[in-house]
Amino acid sequence: MAHAETAEDSPALISRRLLRAARVGSLGTVIEAQPFTTLVTPATAPDLSILLLLSTLSEHTRHLMADPRCSLLVVGPPVSANPQTAPRVTITGIAEKVADPALKARWLAVHPYGALYADFADFALWRIRPRQGLFVGGFARAKRLREADLAPDPAAVAAVAAAAGEIMAHCNQDHADALRLIARQALEEEPTRNLPAESHTWNMVGVDVDGCDLALGERVIRVAWEAPVSDPGDVRSELARLARLARGG
Structure with a gap:
């Protein structure tokens, strides 16, 4: 949790x-x-x-x-x-x-x-x-x-790090639309935003207990979790929450 x-x-x-x-x-x-x-x-x-x-x-x-x-x-x-x-x-x-x-x-x-x-x-x-x-x-x-x-909590760090490769591969392959929405939502909150085209594909290139990193070419942005997570299940919950927010839910 x-x-x-x-x-x-x-x-x-x-x-x-x-x-x-x-x-x-x-x-x-x-x-x-x-x-x-x-x-x-x-x-x-x-x-x-x-x-x-x-x-x-x-x-x-x-x-x-x-x-x-x-x-x-x-x-x-x-x-x-x-x-x-x-x-x-x-x-x-x-x-x-x-x-x-x-x-x-x-x-x-x-x-x-x-x-x-x-x-x-x-x-x-x-x-x-x-x-x-x-x-x-x-x-x-x-x-x-x-x-x-x-x-950060060492046990949480180890748990998320062990699953990081699988999480990134799964999100990039199966949830490209959600990552794009999350990235655009994060960019809209930046003081000097520069939004890319809607059709561009963002890839998750890093994930840890505090958030994830999304990349579009050489542009990399940080997306923070609401609070530090403890395990891969928490990561999935946070990504689902961020996707809902980006969709206006």
Whole structure:
């Protein structure tokens, strides 16, 4: 059954949604006792670890090789012209290089353009496990988060991850119309929407306890569940609910 707490009343769950949806972020590293910040393109593992595809030709990668302490800032859309009204979260952790084809595939699923260089010799996948976080939801709304606050339930993560391939294949083969409706509904809720043609086919390229990723070519959008799910049955229920909403039901 889906978790009872909703993202509307939980800084931790809002932070998870921001991390899951982020396609760009600011990576903070340390070099010779000085901070350094650069733009990166994150994805998340099923357990919410941050995934980055980095080149050894980049300064920030060399920084991590010398000192793996780092931070990542991701920012959501502002609710007014003032950018300080945007929800955002900064996480801190230790970066490590990983050689996991499944995690690399998950990064490529939300950054498909990266296939052009993902196998170059100087590129490798890095993972950051969030240890602490700071959520800022706007003016006078800040909350420090522990690792335990951010981390999804391990049993739920494992259950959904084990069924992810089957869920995606089934939805893409048998429920293309529903995915198209869900995608258009999600796009209509974006602050700067750009709707594709009705006939375009969206594919589910990722699914986890917090939501799913839908792709149309190189355009990938995040669709969040109403609340974190516990098992594949909850995923099916959430997809059915989203399809009903998209149909006006």
